[in-house]
Amino acid sequence: MREGDLIISLLSQWNDLAAGLFLLCAFGMVAMRQTLACLWLFIVQSVFFGISAFLIGAKPFAWDLITVGILNFLTKLFLIPWMLRRTVRAEVYARREIVQALNIPTSLLIALGLTVLAYFVAAPMLTAVGGTRYAAVNLPIGLAALLLGVYTLTVRREAVPQLIGLLAMENGAFFAGIAIVPGLSLIAELAIAFDALMLAFVMGVLARAIQEHVGTTEAGALAALKEH
Amino acid sequence: MGASRTRMVGFLAEPVFMIVFFTVSFLAGSTIPYIVQKYWITPFSNFFEPSHVLLVLAFLMLILAEGGRIPVDNPSGHFELAMIDESKTLEYSGRGAALMKWGGYMRFFVLICIFLNVVVAPWGLASGMALWEVLAAVPLVLVKVSALVLVLVGIESSLAKLRLFRISEFLGAAFITSVAAMITQFLRV
Numbered sequence: 001m002r003e004g005d006l007i008i009s010l011l012s013q014w015n016d017l018a019a020g021l022f023l024l025c026a027f028g029m030v031a032m033r034q035t036l037a038c039l040w041l042f043i044v045q046s047v048f049f050g051i052s053a054f055l056i057g058a059k060p061f062a063w064d065l066i067t068v069g070i071l072n073f074l075t076k077l078f079l080i081p082w083m084l085r086r087t088v089r090a091e092v093y094a095r096r097e098i099v100q101a102l103n104i105p106t107s108l109l110i111a112l113g114l115t116v117l118a119y120f121v122a123a124p125m126l127t128a129v130g131g132t133r134y135a136a137v138n139l140p141i142g143l144a145a146l147l148l149g150v151y152t153l154t155v156r157r158e159a160v161p162q163l164i165g166l167l168a169m170e171n172g173a174f175f176a177g178i179a180i181v182p183g184l185s186l187i188a189e190l191a192i193a194f195d196a197l198m199l200a201f202v203m204g205v206l207a208r209a210i211q212e213h214v215g216t217t218e219a220g221a222l223a224a225l226k227e228h
Numbered sequence: 229m230g231a232s233r234t235r236m237v238g239f240l241a242e243p244v245f246m247i248v249f250f251t252v253s254f255l256a257g258s259t260i261p262y263i264v265q266k267y268w269i270t271p272f273s274n275f276f277e278p279s280h281v282l283l284v285l286a287f288l289m290l291i292l293a294e295g296g297r298i299p300v301d302n303p304s305g306h307f308e309l310a311m312i313d314e315s316k317t318l319e320y321s322g323r324g325a326a327l328m329k330w331g332g333y334m335r336f337f338v339l340i341c342i343f344l345n346v347v348v349a350p351w352g353l354a355s356g357m358a359l360w361e362v363l364a365a366v367p368l369v370l371v372k373v374s375a376l377v378l379v380l381v382g383i384e385s386s387l388a389k390l391r392l393f394r395i396s397e398f399l400g401a402a403f404i405t406s407v408a409a410m411i412t413q414f415l416r417v
Contacts, residue, residue, distance in 0.1 A: 013273040020278020020412055024285075027408065031401050105400040112407055119411060141412075 008059055012133045015055045019141045022048040022175060023115070026145040029152055029168055030111045031104055036093045038164050039081060042171075045145075046076035049171050053178050056134050064186045065178055071193045072174075080167065080200045084160065087204030092160055092217055099157045099218060107155060111148055118144035134179040142176025145169075159207040159217040163200065170196055230315030233392070237293055237300065237312060240399040244290050247406040251283055252346065255413060265350030280347075282409035287343050289402035291380075293395070295336040298384040300395050310392060337373075344372045 025045035032038050050069040057065025085093070100107065122140035129135060149169030156162050170192070211217045253259045256267035268275050293300045296313035303313060316328045345353055352368035354361040390398055 010273060013276050016278045016412075017276050017281060020282055020408070023278075023408055023412070024282065024405065027401075027404055031397065031404075104397050108400050108404045112404055115408065115411060 004059075011055050011058055012137075015052055015134060016137050018048045018052045018055065019137045019175075022052065023141050023144060026148040026168060026172070027108070027111055029164065030107050030148055030155075033104070034093075035095065035158065035160050035164075038161050039084065039093070042164050042168055043077060043081055045168065045171055046072060049076075049175050052138065052175065056138075056178055064189065067186060068174075068178060068189050071189065075193050075197055076167075076171075079197055083197070083200050084163070084204050087201065088160055088207050088217070089211060092158075092207075092211070101155045101157060107151070111151060114147040114151060115144040118147055129180045132179070138179030139176045142172045142174070142179075145172030145175060148172070157219055159203070159210065159219050162219060163203045163207070166203075167196060167200065230312065230319050233312045233315065237395060237399070240396055241290055241293050241402075244286060244399060244402045244406050247403070247410060248283060248287055248290065251279065251406065251410045251413065254410075255279065261346045262353065262355075264346050265353065268347075268350045277413075279409040279413040282405050282412065284347055286402050286406035286409060287347055289398065289405065291336075291339050291343060292383065293399055293402070294339055296332065297380060299387045299390050299398060302389050310389065312392075340373055340376055341369065344376060345369070348376075 022045055025041050025048065028041045029038055029045070032041060050072045053065050053069035053072065056062075057069065102110070119140045122143050126136060126139055129139075146169050149165045149167075149172055152165030152168065153162050156165060174192070207217050210222070214222065249259075252264060256264040258264060258267075268280065274280065291297070296303050301312040301314075302310065306314065308315070313332055316332075317325055320328050349372050352365060352372065354365040
């Protein structure tokens with residue numbers, strides 16, 4: 001009994017650590033200028049998500065969470081980055097600066113505000129779902145990552161970082177989900193995993209087509225129909 | 229020029245400083261290094277708390293900025309457009325320059341000592357008043373400092389210097405990291 005408690009407290013500490021680094025990656029995605037750095041941060045964030053899924057699923061042992069972790073590693077570490085690198089031209093990744101609607105220090109401050117908001121929103125939700133120790137950490141941080149993903153999506157004016165923001169949103173939602181819904185059916189997880197994959201593929205092909213027609217993937221410049 | 233640039237880095241680094249120290253003292257419930265050290269290692273899992281790890285990261289970025297290390301300032305650079313700490317040697321001479329240099333090194337040393345003894349390696353401070361304990365603590369601090377210097381060498385030789393107006397982004401990131409450390413600790417539900 002005593003040993004079991006010790007293991008659970010150790011697991012939840014490690015989960016706290018993974019959650020902290022997960023949040024840091026979400027901040028990094030807001031702060032980074034290069035598309036490639038964004039992609040790498042997304043991969044690292046997915047690694048922390050997978051680790052968290054493994055830790056939560058380790059004791060009491062839950063097959064579905066372990067499967068979620070493995071699926072996550074397969075798709076987000078290998079398939080999605082590979083697909084994005086294949087579909088979108090290399091020059092998009094080689095470009096150093098991403099055009100943003102707001103400058104980066106302002107973005108970081110807004111991101112901070114969003115995180116605080118996520119914590120305040122999560123408090124009543126936690127009492128509603130009857131939170132465990134894991135949920136108390138994962139729910140607010142997942143919500144914060146979701147909001148930061150939305151923010152990236154809004155502010156970035158390039159197609160590929162926008163797509164990465166969308167995938168980061170999905171990461172955040174799942175990060176919260178694995179802790180508050182213990183027995184989320186595996187079918188839903190599978191569906192989402194393939195959904196994200198298809199999303200990345202379709203968006204990648206779309207970005208490539210836009211680049212071939214217009215010569216840029218800068219979505220902010222495509223707001224007007226005609227070039228002046 | 230050098231003074232105004234130093235001031236710019238200084239006032240951008242100041243909020244990070246304050247938040248880092250607030251968080252440390254809130255966490256441990258004290259500002260006395262011995263109590264803070266005790267807090268990190270009892271139980272040892274406190275050492276892996278997200279707030280502690282984020283704090284270490286923020287403090288490291290702060291040391292790089294305040295000590296004039298490479299992502300912020302190149303201590304051996306002689307390129308006038310980019311230098312921060314070195315440009316003081318252009319503006320001062322004789323004893324003034326010596327005092328400036330000395331002050332810069334002391335600031336770096338004090339920051340490293342706080343970083344090591346309070347946050348990163350909470351072992352090896354003298355635990356009593358006996359003479360031999362105090363004497364033993366000196367080489368231990370030196371060992372810790374040289375280990376940290378090796379880490380700094382690794383960081384410096386693997387990064388490129390930031391442009392002058394990117395420094396605010398670097399320190400902004402440090403600020404966000406330290407505030408994230410605070411948030412993960414205090415808004416825990």
